[in-house]
Amino acid sequence: MNNLKFTILIYLLIFPFFLYGQQASEKKTNGDNCVQHSWQGKRVGFIGDSLTDPNSYGDKIKKYWSFLQEWLDITPYVYGVSGRQWDNVPAQAQQLHNDHGNDVDAILVFMGTNDYNHGVPIGEWFSESEEQVMAAHGEPKKLVVRKRRTPIMDKNTYRGRINIGIGQLKKLFPDKQIVLLTPLHRSFADFGEKNVQPDESYQNRCGEYVDAYVQAIKDAGNIWGIPVVDLNAVTGMNPMVEEQVMYFYDSGYDRLHPNSKGQERIARSLLYQLILYPCM
Secondary structure (H helix, E strand, O other): OHHHHHHHHHHHHHHHHHHHHHHHHHOOOOOOOOOOOOOOOOEEEEEEOOOOOOOOOHHHOOOHHHHHHHHHOOEEEEOOOOOOOHHHHHHHHHHHHHHHOOOOOEEEEEOOHHHHHOOOOOOOOEEEEEEEEEEOOOOOOEEEEEEEEEEOOOOOOHHHHHHHHHHHHHHHOOOOEEEEEOOOOOOOEEOOOOOEEOOOOOOOOOOOOHHHHHHHHHHHHHHHOOOEEOHHHHOOOOOOOHHHHHHEEEOOOEEEEEOHHHHHHHHHHHHHHHOOOOOO
16 A cells, blocks of 8 residues: 555656656647746756857757757857867856856756867875864864865866866856766767777776766766766667667767757756756
8 A cells, every 4th residue: 555655656746747848848838737847948058068069060960958948948058169178167167157147047067078088087086184173072172183185176187177167167156056967978980080089998098988987977966066967877878889879970980979869868868857956
């Protein structure tokens, strides 16, 4: 009996979201009662690389933020630039702030795949030092010596870049919802004599697999107190699986960039994930 009650409760919680997603994707406006998406009509900044850049592949690929604009009536402020890495996040964040100031409700950051491709060392999150600090536990307060950790702000390491980038975002947009997106799975790409990218089964030139760059984004969510949408997992797309190359631009030379079908799948994943987070 208790199992039945639990099943009914879960159904009642989830079914309104399903209804909304169906209506949004089918553009229904029949006034049916349903839960309004928390990001409906919001102003959203998009920071990223070629997967976000409106100029990357031009009108050949419809980007995920364009689908969200269509379904949720968001106003997208898009600053992604092809080829950029996490060290470019502060510049994109600053430009977003210069252009729109406080008139932004949320910011999505979709970076990391190019850091892997360029072999940026993972690095460390913190440095440690012994310092004096005032403390008291049932006795008069006094100075004690304890280890203290401090975020490493190093533009030459991946974790250092993330610390710098999120620090800048928190400074510029302290009351806005920030969401991190993990890199996607990636496969072979050949963009010419000086730009050939092996698939993710190979380590990069600093000896790391792409998994480490994905995991760092997930770790950053806990370190900095920011929601993370694990697109590496929730999209269900993996170009290393031959039958799923249909979601990517070209089976011959570009199994790296999602095509419009792949971008739509990213957008649908975000549609359901983002409803969990307030958008102020």
